[in-house]
Amino acid sequence: xxxxxxxxxxxxxxxxxxxxxxxxxxxxxxxxxxxxxxxxxxxxxxxxxxxxxxxxxxxxxxxxxxxxxxxxxxxxxxxxxxxxxxxxxxxxxxxxxxxxxxxxxxxxxxx
Ligand code: AMP
Ligand code: ZN
Numbered sequence: 522x523x524x525x526x527x528x529x530x531x532x533x534x535x536x537x538x539x540x541x542x543x544x545x546x547x548x549x550x551x552x553x554x555x556x557x558x559x560x561x562x563x564x565x566x567x568x569x570x571x572x573x574x575x576x577x578x579x580x581x582x583x584x585x586x587x588x589x590x591x592x593x594x595x596x597x598x599x600x601x602x603x604x605x606x607x608x609x610x611x612x613x614x615x616x617x618x619x620x621x622x623x624x625x626x627x628x629x630x631x632x
Contacts, residue, residue: 527563527618541592545584548592548623556603557626558596562589568619571608589623598625603632 529535531547540560541548551559564581568574574582593602602625607614 525567525618526616527561527620528567531563531565540596541588545581546588548588551622555622556624556629558598558602558624560592560596560623562592562621562623563618569617570614570619571606573619585621589621592623593625596623596625600628601625603629 526535530537530549537547537549539547539549544565546562546564548560548562551561562585564578564585566578566581568578589602589604596602602623605622605624606620607622
């Protein structure tokens, strides 16, 4: 997707503060952090949003979910963390490439 910000980050066309990368996913620091630790996990595959997932993505999504606590642990979030997926304009999604927010670092306020 040539006009997708996160695809451009994956391609290295836009810089990002990358904390983890493999063949399936990229994890980088949110440019406007809303917590002491605020990472974004994205699949390298361009998927617009949670609404566009189908069963062909089962393995990828399971892989991402299992990686979240590993990353949280590496970030020192032993007390817990929060994950958020904003979906669609009504859900506050601004970048239309599926991403999971990983937040923590201090006790977060109740949601
Ligand atoms: P959402 O509202 O769920 O679509 O979240 C998009 C997130 O991407 C926001 O938290 C932004 O701060 C973040 N963001 C936007 N541009 C960049 C960028 N160039 N590098 C890192 N994070 C970004
Ligand atoms: Zn994309």
